[in-house]
Amino acid sequence: MFSLVLVVLALFNFHGLATCLNNEGYALLSFKQSIYADPEGSLSNWNSSDDSPCSWNGVTCKEQRVVSVSIPKKKLYGFLPSALGSLPDLRHVNLRNNKFFGGLPVELLQAQGLQSLVLYGNSLSGPLPTEIGKLKYLQTLDLSDNVFNGSLPSSLVQCKRLRALDLSQNNFTGSLPDGFGSGLLSLEKLDLSFNKFNGTIPSDFGNLSSLQGTVDLSHNLFTGLIPASLGNLPEKVYIDLTYNNLSGPIPQNGALMNRGPTAFIGNPGLCGPPLKNPCSSGTPGASSPSSFPFLPNNYPPGNSDENEGKNERGRGLSKGSVIAIIVSDIIGICLVGLLFSYCYTRVCSCSKDKDDNGYGFEKGGKGKKDCLCFRKDESETLSENVEQYDLVPLDTQVAFDLDELLKASAFVLGKSGIGIVYKVVLEDGLTLAVRRLGEGGSQRFKEFQTEVEAIGKLRHPNIATLRAYYWSVDEKLLIYDYIPNGSLATALHGKAGMVSFTPLLWSDRLKIIKGIARGLVYLHEFSPKKYVHGDLKPSNILLDQNMEPHISDFGLGRLANIAGGSPTMQSNRMPSDKPQERLQKSASSEATAVYSSMNLGSYYQAPEAMKVVKPSQKWDVYSYGVILLEMITGRSPVVYVGTSEMDLVNWIQLCIEEKRPLSDVLDPYLAPDADKEEEIIAVLKITMACVHSSPERRPTMRHVFDALERLVLSTD
Missing domain, CATH: 3.80.10.10 (Ribonuclease Inhibitor)
Incomplete structure (x- = not known):
């Protein structure tokens, strides 16, 4: 009996030793070994201790034979191994939207039963x-x-x-x-x-x-x-x-x-x-060298309904609309005056004797100190989730606290439909940009916190960096790095009051064009949620001292909505560093500026944005294309043709139909860059693909950036 037990155990052990991973499993393990990075752990359960690979992520078997390997959109970084071709029953391979590089191995094509090979969206070459x-x-x-x-x-x-x-x-x-x-x-x-x-x-x-x-x-x-x-x-x-x-x-x-x-x-x-x-x-069809040999005869593509909508948008404002705007401005001025008086009596006594519960952006002056004050009453409370008023840093480089921020010198940089932006200079010389959002939204702190901290994780040389934020019932502040060279809108067109205007050279424009594309590729493909900006325009593209662009205002609309802000409220809520008698005068012009900015902003929106609620990355591609047209032509998104208005894309179409000379389209400031005409034309071709009326026909930002890279390499 004892001998029989030994025999049974020996057979059991032999069976255990014989149970090991089959040949198909080892072939797939060689695939795993060719992966240098698997950030989402997609291949974590691919283990040699298994009997077969049929339970592994992305592997499908039929009768214990591998018939499909499907691992899309998992950020896998590596090369394609030849061993996949040794899977005799392989029918489907789907590795789209990863980061595979190198060539397509000949051995993979030995799997002669292959029915589908999907490798879209990688970096494969050869x-x-x-x-x-x-x-x-x-x-x-x-x-x-x-x-x-x-x-x-x-x-x-x-x-x-x-x-x-x-x-x-x-x-x-x-x-x-x-x-x-x-x-x-x-x-x-x-x-x-x-x-x-x-x-x-x-x-x-x-x-x-x-x-x-x-x-x-x-x-x-x-x-x-x-x-x-x-x-x-x-x-x-x-x-x-x-x-x-x-x-x-x-x-x-x-x-x-x-x-x-x-x-x-x-x-x-x-x-x-x-x-x-x-x-x-x-x-047939010969055209003279001066009449757009590179441009289409009819552009942009689109149906008549879309063009009618754009033309109607370009007819200008009616008299009734103009009167309504003027009346709204007058009412707004009155409300601003009342609001300022109320704020001044309640809060701005802090310039004389600021109590412990008040805080403000202080402005230095001769013999006196004016305050841009934000006050919190002891009776006001946040939601139960918020225990204190404090600055929340979003990275370890934030070396200032709330007191330092609120005591710093502040200068109004601009106002828009979403809050006011200040340039803030701390005592140690550090310069920041601080945006004030709306009031209210006190029960949505957690939602605001989640959104702002997700934005704060974005780190890219062409994305404006959000360093910290502050939340209270009546104040929401976003603290960014200060970008010193102003916006692309100002660099292209100047602004009222500028003493001198230095036009951008083509080399600077091309650098900016590439930088914006690089930043959008990061947002679209490499940010945690593959974001869409949704409101891209020259005024929210900031330039640093090296003319490198920084895309700003990303996610701002969402945050303002959570914070309770709205364009109407913000336009009537504009503190100033000037005395009260000057506030009303400046408020009138700036309220109009807010309206104009919002009105112009619609010209950067893709045609489908009027019909579709959910933003698409192709919206950003269209907006990017309009910005490029603006940089090439030097014109604003609204072009005046006689007494009527026309958006920039339709204006280009008109120029093409009338076969105007190239010099009529290009920005006159680009005349010194005549030797770059071939490069400018190549960029213009890319631009026109971006402003295609059909989103499906627009290229991805990754393809745009790759095309720009190849263009620069070919001209070096």
């Missing part, structure tokens, strides 16, 4: 291997938003079952392989935009009868005629040929008929309907 043609069952190939280069291998047309091909936003070059149209007959989705494909569009393209939605060939270098066979595509297909080097008449058949000009803009050699450029008997 050519597409010719072995791609071995994937006979491949249905989806999405390599978009990477940095792949080289020409497409001719073997791609052997992927007969391919239904979705997205290679957009890469650096692919060369012509499309022979047989592209006759070999990929199953294609339903095709996006080749934002590459450097050249040569002619294949004549067999019209054979792709299964295509749906938008066929996007835009932003490439395709040349020659538009093949008439494109008209054979399904009539519901929208063909986007914008921004290429196509020439000659536009065929008027099938899917190409009854299309607006927006599908063909950016091809100066094209002529005939629906463009306004008639075909001549000589060289």
Whole structure:
């Protein structure tokens, strides 16, 4: 009996030793070893002690065989190992929106049963291997938003079952392989935009009868005629040929008929309907060097409803509106006067004898001291979550306290619909920017605290840094680093009272353009919540002493809403460092300035912002594009044409339609930078992609920044 027990135990131990990770598991562990950073712990349960990888995160098995590896949007940083190709039953790979770099390993394409390969939104580079043609069952190939280069291998047309091909936003070059149209007959989705494909569009393209939605060939270098066979595509297909080097008449058949000009803009050699450029008997579509050889014939793309809305916005204010504004200003002045008198009698006696419960921004003067006072009564209380009035630092570098801040010299920098901004100089010389928000919101402290501390964690050279905040019932203060060189709006256009104005050189403008893009890429892709700014405009882009831009006012609207602020309240609540008799005079002009600023701000908003409640990152892309137009043209977002007003984007369209010379569009201050014309034109092309009326057709900020980087490298 004892011997039998030993045998049973021996068999049990043998079975235990034999139970180990299978070959597919070891192949996936080599994938894990190729990952240098896994900040979210997505591969934390990939352990060699398991019997099989089928319970691992992102791994799907069928009959204990790995059929799918799907780990999207997990910030994985590393390279793609060749071992994935050794998974014989692998059908799906989805690693989109990570940080993979390096090339696409040839060995991965040995998994010949692969049906979908989705690597969108990484930093993969190099050519597409010719072995791609071995994937006979491949249905989806999405390599978009990477940095792949080289020409497409001719073997791609052997992927007969391919239904979705997205290679957009890469650096692919060369012509499309022979047989592209006759070999990929199953294609339903095709996006080749934002590459450097050249040569002619294949004549067999019209054979792709299964295509749906938008066929996007835009932003490439395709040349020659538009093949008439494109008209054979399904009539519901929208063909986007914008921004290429196509020439000659536009065929008027099938899917190409009854299309607006927006599908063909950016091809100066094209002529005939629906463009306004008639075909001549000589060289079709030839244009003179001075009449925008780089600009579309009709821009921006958009439907008539959107343009009508913009034109109506540009008709100016009616007489009734002007009268209403004047009456509102007068009422506002009276309210400000009453408010100041009340505040002065209750609070600003602190200039004579400030009690222990008062505090203020003190202003030094000759023989006296005026106060910008904020008072808290003992009877006022915060919500039960707030135990004391104190400054809350958001990083370890904050070396000042509330008393130092409130006793410092303060100067009003500006007023807007969301509070007042002060320049505050502490006794030790440290300079800060302090923004006062609204009153009220006393029961929303926790909400305010969560939001402001999330914003305070953002650290980037092109984002204004929030250092600390203060909360009480009647005062909410946000303390930022002070950016000394003013706003981009002032740098571009100056402001009333400026003694001298030094225009920005193109080199400075390009530096600012890149810096803004870099900051937006950080907000969109690398900030904890992948934020949207939502209110980007030149007045909230601040410049430091090196002309490096800092995006400010991020999250401000949300914080002001929590704090109980509103544009109406803030415009009637403007303390000043001047005596009382001067306050009313300044309040009138500044209240009008608040209105004008808010009115101009709408011109930076994307068209869809009027219809959609939830902000999108593509809103920021559009706003960025308008800012770039402003920097290139030197004009404000509202352009006066005769007695009417027109927004800047529509004005550019008018200039293009009228074929005005390039000098009519560029900022006259850029005349000394005539040798940079090619660079300016390249930036203008990027700009026009950003202000596309369709958010889906706008590039991401990451792609914009990459394009700007390549532009600078190519001109160095």
